[in-house]
Amino acid sequence: MASPRAALPPGLIVRTGKFVWNTMWHTMMSQMAPRSTSGDYTRPQSAFRGRDISPEPHRHYLIVGMSCPWAHRTLITRALKGLQATVDVITVYPSTDEGRWLFDLNQADVPFAECRSLPEFYRRAQSDYVGRATVPVLGDRQTQTIINNESADIIELLNHEFEPFATGPDLYPEALRPTIDQLNEQIYATVNNGVYRCGFAQTQAAYDQAVSELFATLDQLDDRLATQRYLCGAALTLADVRLFTTLIRFDVAYHGIFKCNRRRIADYPHLSGYLADIYQLPGIADTCDIEAVKRDYFGNLFPLNPGGIVPIGPGWEGLKAPHGREQL
Ligand SMILES: N[C@@H](CCC(=O)N[C@@H](CS)C(=O)NCC(=O)O)C(=O)O
The missing domain is CATH 3.40.30.10 (Glutaredoxin)
Structure with a gap:
């Protein structure tokens, strides 16, 4: 029988482990997620902002x-x-x-x-x-x-810019632009980028701020969507496109890995139907790869999930369920 080894004092293991991990964590996070002095995630600006297009197929x-x-x-x-x-x-x-x-x-x-x-x-x-x-x-x-x-x-x-070839409707109509722009601004800061501000926060205060802004906006949007099908009324616009891509990742990824867990989208009566409604529009489901979302967020954001284990749930059958929002 092997003789029992002398155990290392647990306090030493914990202190050493914490020191090594915290140093590594801050180094990796500063690469992955630049932060302000208060620990708030600060997304870098995009560099290529050209708008000159000569539309031609496959160009x-x-x-x-x-x-x-x-x-x-x-x-x-x-x-x-x-x-x-x-x-x-x-x-x-x-x-x-x-x-x-x-x-x-x-x-x-x-x-x-x-x-x-x-x-x-x-x-x-x-x-x-x-x-x-x-x-x-x-x-x-x-x-x-x-x-x-x-x-x-x-x-x-x-x-x-691709009007000669486009068949779909205008998603940014002149008359709705002020409303779309206003919604975009709030939804970008608190929801689209807000979930990253929760997940990439490097202090408790930065997380608390981000998570309270996120759910305040989601609560507001749920109310807004109680009486109208889309964010700006009966027609879908770019504001909906931008909200949808965060909502569809919410329960499967952000709720867990980014700690956005005061509620799930499935718990919101109107946001959940709205999500299913857009998912079921022609051509949209083909653009959604929910398994890739789970695999990449849980598998590749090493500092947030070092073991790389991808959770089993939640299911996303709700996206295919009847939503009844055509009546609105
Ligand atoms: N402002 C950009 C952000 C795009 C962005 O952050 N993309 C991530 C993937 S979700 C990326 O490619 N990150 C790679 C990196 O930062 O090295 C946009 O909205 O187009």
């Missing part, structure tokens, strides 16, 4: 990762505008070890054929580029440039 492409809510905005807008045969899509995958997006080299039409990763691609498009290599990207095959890498701009460009 432009989007680079997207299926788990990314910002990239998802562009896929939905492309689907709602009927631009699938005009604007191409190239999908990238997160590398678990390298903290960057990778191309699938078997995909025939990667621009700059020999690029393996998105940072290489950004540098091929602009050799002195030093910022983050993020999705989505709107690129131009003809000029071999990145036109824009800010999802808020790209969805406006998809809405307007």
